[in-house]
Amino acid sequence: MSKILELNQITKKFGGLVANENVTFDVEEGEIVGVVGPNGAGKTTLFNSISGAFPPTSGTITFNGQDITSLPAHECAKIGIGRTFQIPQSLNDMTVEENVIVGALCHTNSMSEAAKKVEDVLKLCGMDKYRTMLAGKLNVAQKKRLEIARAMATDPKLLLLDETMAGLTATERVEAVELIRKINKMGIAILTIEHNMDVVMKVSNRVVVLVSGRLLMVGSPEEVTSNPEVISAYLGGGSKDES
Amino acid sequence: MSTLLQALYEGLINGTIYALIAMGIALVWGVMGILSFSQGEFLMIAMFVAYFFSTATGLPPIVALPLCMGILFVLGLLIYKTIIYKALQGPTLSQRLITFALSLVLVNGMLMFFGGTFKTIQKTGMEGSLNVGPLVIAKNRIIPFLIAVCVFAFMLWFLNKTRQGKAIRATSMDKTAAEHVGINTERSYSLAFGLSAAIAGAAGCALSYYYYCYPSVGGNFQLFGFIAVVMGGFGSVEGAIVGGLIMGLVDSLTGVYFNTAFKYLGVCVIFMLILQFKPKGLFGGK
Amino acid sequence: MKAIFGDMNKKQVALLVVILAFALIAPQIFSSLFVRNLLILIVIWSILGMGWNVMGGYCGQVSNGHSMYYGLGAYSVGLTLQYFKLTPWIAIPLGMCLAACFAWVIGKPILRLKGHAFAICTMALAECMRYICVNLKFTNGAKGVSMFSKKLNPIVYLQFKDSRVYYYLYLAIMLIVLIIIKILSKRKFFYYLRTIKGNEDAAASVGIDVSKYKIRAYMLSAAIVSLGGSLYAQYMLYFDPASMMTLNVSMMIVLVAVMGGIGTVLGPILGAVIIECLSEYTRSFLGKFGGLDMVLYGVLVIIIVLFLPGGLLTLPAKIREWNDRRKAGVAK
Numbered sequence: 001m002s003k004i005l006e007l008n009q010i011t012k013k014f015g016g017l018v019a020n021e022n023v024t025f026d027v028e029e030g031e032i033v034g035v036v037g038p039n040g041a042g043k044t045t046l047f048n049s050i051s052g053a054f055p056p057t058s059g060t061i062t063f064n065g066q067d068i069t070s071l072p073a074h075e076c077a078k079i080g081i082g083r084t085f086q087i088p089q090s091l092n093d094m095t096v097e098e099n100v101i102v103g104a105l106c107h108t109n110s111m112s113e114a115a116k117k118v119e120d121v122l123k124l125c126g127m128d129k130y131r132t133m134l135a136g137k138l139n140v141a142q143k144k145r146l147e148i149a150r151a152m153a154t155d156p157k158l159l160l161l162d163e164t165m166a167g168l169t170a171t172e173r174v175e176a177v178e179l180i181r182k183i184n185k186m187g188i189a190i191l192t193i194e195h196n197m198d199v200v201m202k203v204s205n206r207v208v209v210l211v212s213g214r215l216l217m218v219g220s221p222e223e224v225t226s227n228p229e230v231i232s233a234y235l236g237g238g239s240k241d242e243s
Numbered sequence: 244m245s246t247l248l249q250a251l252y253e254g255l256i257n258g259t260i261y262a263l264i265a266m267g268i269a270l271v272w273g274v275m276g277i278l279s280f281s282q283g284e285f286l287m288i289a290m291f292v293a294y295f296f297s298t299a300t301g302l303p304p305i306v307a308l309p310l311c312m313g314i315l316f317v318l319g320l321l322i323y324k325t326i327i328y329k330a331l332q333g334p335t336l337s338q339r340l341i342t343f344a345l346s347l348v349l350v351n352g353m354l355m356f357f358g359g360t361f362k363t364i365q366k367t368g369m370e371g372s373l374n375v376g377p378l379v380i381a382k383n384r385i386i387p388f389l390i391a392v393c394v395f396a397f398m399l400w401f402l403n404k405t406r407q408g409k410a411i412r413a414t415s416m417d418k419t420a421a422e423h424v425g426i427n428t429e430r431s432y433s434l435a436f437g438l439s440a441a442i443a444g445a446a447g448c449a450l451s452y453y454y455y456c457y458p459s460v461g462g463n464f465q466l467f468g469f470i471a472v473v474m475g476g477f478g479s480v481e482g483a484i485v486g487g488l489i490m491g492l493v494d495s496l497t498g499v500y501f502n503t504a505f506k507y508l509g510v511c512v513i514f515m516l517i518l519q520f521k522p523k524g525l526f527g528g529k
Numbered sequence: 530m531k532a533i534f535g536d537m538n539k540k541q542v543a544l545l546v547v548i549l550a551f552a553l554i555a556p557q558i559f560s561s562l563f564v565r566n567l568l569i570l571i572v573i574w575s576i577l578g579m580g581w582n583v584m585g586g587y588c589g590q591v592s593n594g595h596s597m598y599y600g601l602g603a604y605s606v607g608l609t610l611q612y613f614k615l616t617p618w619i620a621i622p623l624g625m626c627l628a629a630c631f632a633w634v635i636g637k638p639i640l641r642l643k644g645h646a647f648a649i650c651t652m653a654l655a656e657c658m659r660y661i662c663v664n665l666k667f668t669n670g671a672k673g674v675s676m677f678s679k680k681l682n683p684i685v686y687l688q689f690k691d692s693r694v695y696y697y698l699y700l701a702i703m704l705i706v707l708i709i710i711k712i713l714s715k716r717k718f719f720y721y722l723r724t725i726k727g728n729e730d731a732a733a734s735v736g737i738d739v740s741k742y743k744i745r746a747y748m749l750s751a752a753i754v755s756l757g758g759s760l761y762a763q764y765m766l767y768f769d770p771a772s773m774m775t776l777n778v779s780m781m782i783v784l785v786a787v788m789g790g791i792g793t794v795l796g797p798i799l800g801a802v803i804i805e806c807l808s809e810y811t812r813s814f815l816g817k818f819g820g821l822d823m824v825l826y827g828v829l830v831i832i833i834v835l836f837l838p839g840g841l842l843t844l845p846a847k848i849r850e851w852n853d854r855r856k857a858g859v860a861k
Contacts, residue, residue: 051734052733053730053733053734072733072738073730073733073734074732074733074736074737074738074739075736077733077734077735077736078736082734083734085730085731085734089728089730089731089734090727090728090731091723091724091727091728091731092727093723093726093727094723094724094727098720098723101720102720102721102724102732102735102737103735105717105720105721105735106735106736107736109717111715111716111717114717150731150735151734151735153735154735154736272645278645278648278649326831326835329835330834330835333834333835333838334838334839335644336585336591336783336787336791337787337834337835337838339591339593339645339648340780340783340784340787340830340834341830341831341834341835343780344827344828344830344831344834345827345831346827347777347823347824347826347827347830348823348824348827348828348831350820350823351820351821351822351823351824351827352820352824353820354819354820354823355818355819355820355821355824358819359819458820462776466652466653466656466776469649469652469653470649470653472649473642473645473646473649473650477645477646502664504660504661504663504664504665505660505661505664506660507653507656507657507659507660507661508657508660508661510653510657511653511654511657514650514653515638515639518638518641518642518646518650519638522641522642
């Protein structure tokens with residue numbers, strides 16, 4: 001298998017604050033990689049670097065063999081990086097259908113073609129029954145699904161999911177895991193930030209552990225859960241030096 | 244050289260008035276997010292108050308300062324309670340349009356009652372000018388300057404040191420959080436609106452020393468105030484003061500070295516330059 | 530046709546036909562100059578409102594300085610006639626292109642600003658333009674531009690004695706603008722604008738080049754408002770910067786778009802009807818009381834905006850809501 005995403009020595013500084021430091025890992029095609037770490041470990045910052053929202057201070061990001069380090073967000077979306085947001089950024093004054101249409105228009109100018117795409121995506125995400133509802137009226141779980149649907153409509157090769165499970169009930173989580181698996185089966189690689197360890201271990205092929213902006217380890221779910229450093233990082237909540 | 248010094252000096256003096264206006268705008272903007280188009284009209288009403296007081300009693304306008312500020316404070320509170328309070332539940336743009344319509348009402352109301360003629364206070368007790376080194380200092384600018392400095396000092400003290408002032412600042416930072424720690428944000432809102440009107444009141448009283456008063460006098464000062472607020476950093480009171488002083492300098496320097504016709508061009512150029520390098524204004528943080 | 534009426538039900542189409550029929554016979558029913566003048570102003574202000582709406586309503590970037598493009602449109606017909614005897618048939622599209630180019634140039638720096646800051650910047654620029662127009666010899670300064678001449682061919686130079694000719698011509702132009710906007714509102718371009726209004730981060734995440742689309746919206750908006758300005762100048766045959774390029778005009782344009790229903794296709798037309806009727810009638814009845822007309826106008830605007838922040842198109846929904854609440858109250 002070839003690598004779809006390669007991060008090489010990614011560092012991101014906000015003034016004096018170092019949010020990511022020398023993070024290096026990669027994602028293979030068709031793989032699900034979980035990103036875990038305590039609050040403030042720099043997970044979302046990393047996503048913002050990959051998706052082009054805030055380019056990294058140094059290091060390189062390669063997507064499908066193309067250097068995308070300083071590519072702006074909208075270009076990243078065009079070449080196949082879809083993303084969701086930790087706090088759902090739904091377009092509240094538009095209907096569910098329109099929210100997804102906007103995503104589908106990424107690769108076409110024709111409204112009818114976009115409408116077809118929307119049809120498939122809404123079914124895939126189980127949102128077709130809400131299509132005429134205003135996005136602002138959805139509940140959290142539905143909004144998170146809508147985020148995925150909108151990103152899926154852009155035909156991504158890599159999907160970045162930022163805490164899609166947070167705030168969901170147990171049944172909703174099961175449904176979400178199912179959806180992630182379904183999307184993955186379509187051949188789309190997934191990089192997912194997740195707090196709920198059970199979920200991460202269940203869906204991920206590999207897990208990346210970030211602590212205080214630095215990469216602690218990359219490995220299979222079993223390797224990660226049995227690593228004493230990871231355990232102490234989680235329980236101690238501190239940095240690597242304290243362990 | 245002396246022309247430059249004179250221009251700089253006059254710019255700073257005029258700038259204090261712009262800074263006063265900007266301060267009131269910044270206060271309302273920072274606390275409740277409204278771009279208030281009635282700020283200039285508050286200034287105008289205060290000028291009328293000072294004018295009528297002075298012509299009726301023959302006393303200098305400074306005596307009317309408490310009156311100006313008091314009347315405007317009450318007017319501000321009334322407007323807040325009757326209109327702004329309700330407007331705050333609507334979208335931002337509606338709020339802006341409502342304050343604009345309010346300014347139409349105030350300008351034309353004054354026009355209806357007092358006519359559109361230019362009125363100047365005949366006896367301010369500060370006629371003539373002094374020569375200080377190379378500078379010619381018009382006496383009628385001294386008291387306005389002092390009023391402005393006192394108001395700046397008072398407001399900075401009030402916002403940073405007093406309990407109620409801190410409550411207002413907390414409300415502007417995060418309304419929900421402020422409510423959680425027991426701050427009466429409703430009171431902060433009404434007080435901020437009243438205070439911003441009172442500041443405009445002080446500005447009006449100061450301005451009446453050397454500027455003629457007529458119903459639409461506020462518009463120009465208000466726009467300068469708006470620009471000063473954006474320059475200084477949106478909603479920052481300290482930034483508004485600095486922004487106001489810059490506006491005064493730009494105003495007087497373009498007037499001296501170019502045609503006054505291009506005053507606004509100068510303002511726009513400086514404005515754009517500042518925002519290119521500091522998109523959040525001089526005092527606007529990240 | 531489907532692109533235009535596709536999403537309406539029969540009732541709405543019928544209503545639209547009735548309104549259009551009324552618009553067509555209105556100047557025949559009302560022979561008074563006052564009403565005919567009012568009708569033409571409504572048409573012109575509808576165009577202005579629609580133009581602003583592209584930027585403010587759909588894209589969510591509220592400009593308070595569109596009087597600048599209104600003036601630009603007027604000067605482009607006025608000055609080209611004065612200096613080159615150019616026919617407005619060419620000058621009007623030329624003015625629209627000029628407005629779009631100008632919007633492109635200044636759009637780059639100012640569209641980085643958001644919210645109040647953007648609004649203030651547009652106001653400052655509009656005021657700057659007014660000062661320049663007042664002070665340049667080239668623009669005849671504060672005197673303004675007078676375009677009337679008996680010697681000119683009425684059709685080539687769009688100078689008609691009968692105001693009904695203006696009305697029908699302008700109505701046709703307005704309908705064209707309306708149809709273009711209606712079609713666009715179902716296309717990618719407007720979907721993208723609405724996305725930008727909703728959330729810029731989300732917009733970028735689905736591949737929308739936010740700044741590019743904002744500038745395009747601004748250019749289209751400027752061109753339409755410039756068209757309105759040209760039509761106004763062509764109708765009055767005289768204009769000056771003090772009446773066209775003030776903050777009040779800019780704010781009126783915003784009011785027209787907001788009062789009807791912001792971000793809707795028909796909102797600006799409804800808004801223009803309300804605003805123009807309000808201001809013209811108050812002026813004609815109360816104008817002699819120096820200021821009373823504007824006081825009343827301001828009060829009415831405050832009341833409407835305060836109670837219907839979504840515009841008059843939301844009135845039916847509001848009434849339903851009130852009714853429901855009243856019924857619920859009775860039931861208790």
